[in-house]
Amino acid sequence: MLDAALRIFSIIFPVFACSALGAAYGYFRRPDMAVVNRLNMEFFAPFLVFWALMDKPFDFLAFRDLTIGGVAVVLGSGLLLLPLAWLFRINLKTFLPPMMFNNSGNMGIPLILFAFGESALQAAVVLFIIEMVLHFTVGFYILNHRTNPLHLLKMPMIQATILGLLFSSLHLTLPDALANTVKLLGQVSIPLLLFSLGVRLLDVNFRDWKLGTLGAIAGPAAGLGSAFLIAQWLELSATHYALLLVFAALPPAVLNVLVAEQYQQEPDRVASIVLLGNLASLVIMPAILWFALPH
Template sequence: MLEATLRILSIIFPVFACAAMGAAYGYFRRPDMAVVNRLNMEFFAPFLVFWALMDKPFDFVAYRDLAIGGITVVLGSGLLLLPIAWLLRINLKTFLPPMMFNNSGNMGIPLVLFAFGETALQAAIVLFIIEMVLHFTVGFYILNHRTNPFNLLKMPMIQATILGLLCSSLHITLPDALANTVKLLGQVSVPLLLFSLGVRLLDVNLRDWKLGTFGAIAGPAAGIACVYLVMPLLHLDATQYAQLLIFAALPPAVLNVLVAEQYQQEPDRVASIVLLGNLASLLIMPAILWFALS
């Protein structure tokens, strides 16, 4: 029991410690993170994705069921919570996106790295890409019923994904000097994602704490329910099953707040849902890790 607790602490502590340091720095310095976040999403994170996919051969069959599970978690969470939100008369455009699109980048990738090591990075990247693509297609469609999937091709993250899969499929390897440079640039992304998360959470409020508290419980609960509903149809090994459970229980992505601001869809209420969801993850994620790793 003690050994399991110490292992979970070793996984959780670096993740939340980096976010906490970002929050502390942000509280005293109030930095403008717009440029940093843009650099991370358009430069460092694409290098991480590219390196993870081309570092070793990418087995499409091995990740097929995991990808199906990830899609089920994202879309299924929205479908499960749709009638509940409708009965409670909650604005669906405000509530459903944070319940569906989680922190698979800022928190999901670091958790997987600390829990399973670099061997599980490809699987984490697969889930991250699925969540991101669905957010920029289905998520945007929920808010304004118009979206152009071809705009995804302009995103550096998608371009890095395509290039990484192409190199892996064709067994193209980079010279050591270039490969180490790509890896080094990609490694910048993970701590920067967590640091940025901490800074960003300072900007949200607790005005709608009741809705935020409900969302903090409902989101992970719906995601985990989707995992158990789809599990009989999937063939996952123990590590992939644990990763899918962790993915399902992740808190809402901070990107939900930025999108809500862009579409003027009650950004203050969305911010409360995101903040309380991430605070609740301090309790939820250790419990999920203990269950998944056991």
């Protein structure tokens, strides 16, 4: 049991330590992270996605059930929490997006990488892409029915995904010099995602702590409930099942705050949900890893 606890600590510590260092630096320096975040999402992270997909042959059939499971977790979380939102008379546009769209980038990819090793990077990227595509389609549609899904094609992340899948399916490779450059640029993304998360969380508040506490419990519960329900109908390997559980329990994405600000959809309340959800993950994620990882 002690060995298992130490293993989970070694997985969790780098993730939260990088975020804590970001928060500490942000507290004293108050940096403007807008340019850094944009650079990461439009440059470094696409290199990470491209490298993860093209580095090894991408087996579409091997990820079929995991993909279905990821979609079910995101959409199922929203469906399961609809009655709760109606019961407490919470604005659906405020409450549901943070419950559905989780931190699969800032926290999910590093956590899976540390917990399951580099062999799980493709699966982590697949889940990240699922969450991101649904966020920029279904999530934006929840807030504004006039959202055009075709705008996704303009996103560097989607372009990198398409290019990576094309390289993998056609068994194309890059010369070692270029491949190492792509890998190096992609590796910048993970610590920068965690550092940015820590800085960003300084800007949110505890004003709506009751709603935030409700979301911190309800979000992972709905995600895990969706994962358990859909897993009965899927043929998931033990590793993919564990990855799906980790994905299902992740806290709300910080991007929910930025989107709420863009659409003027009670950004302060959304920020409270996101902050408390990420703080609660200090307890929730070790418990999920304890359950999901082989002992």
